[in-house]
Amino acid sequence: MEIAAVYSQGGRSRKIHHLVYLPGFDQVEEFNRGLAKIADLGVDGRPTVRMSSRDLLEAVLACGEGAYLVPAHVWTPWFGVLGSKSGFDSLEECFGDLTEHVFALETGLSADPAMMWQVSGLDGYRLVSYSDAHSPPIVGRETTVFETDLDYFAIERALRTGAGVCGTTEFFPEAGKYHVDGHRKCGVRLDPEETRKLGGLCPVCGRKLTVGVLSRVEDLSWPRPWGWARRARR
DSSP: OEEEEEEEETTEEEEEEEEEEOSSHHHHHHHHHHHHTTSOTTSOSSOEESSOHHHHHHHHHTTOTTOEEEESSTTOTTTOTTOTTTOOSSHHHHHGGGGGGOOEEEOOTTOOHHHHTTOGGGTTOEEEOOOOTTOGGGTTSSEEEEOSOSSHHHHHHHHHHOTTEEEEEOOOGGGSTTSSEEETTTTEEEOHHHHHHTTTBOTTTOSBOBOOHHHHHHHHOOSOOTTHHHHHTO
């Protein structure tokens, strides 16, 4: 299930999407009982909860062995854990003392593993990519490739350890809605250098641009040259 956590932290509004995995119906019922106290789970296919990402992760872990959480489309400006609008500069800022229980991250449509590898703070995390279940026409557009038994716990172990995760099938990140900076209504699309020259303001309306994934990766990355990660893994 994809869940939106909406809350305030560090003087800013946070709206972070997460993927929650539970191994059985008993755990699902337990988890739902807890969330139903603070959210209407019948509103849509991606319920919104008024709790922090850290507390949501704690609620997931309380469901026992095999329960885990994966931050969804981590770079998306409005809803990614590292997004420019409501995200954080690190996973530690978001999850605090429970950060060690996060072991996988979703790349999202506007990014791919080669971009993720530029950020040293993400070293050691397994990278996954999926299609939105709430958009049936595009299911399968992005996928994660496993070499494991067809078993929930086998997949969970693969994500924890990396053994059995073969990679992802990615759409072109350049075609993603949030790959570059811009304003959709103004018809503006800018690369990071152009945005910097404009001081982050839209050349059409003069308001702040939506800073996309490419700029955000550059902001948080160490000065690793493009292609570094591919060469290192050969």
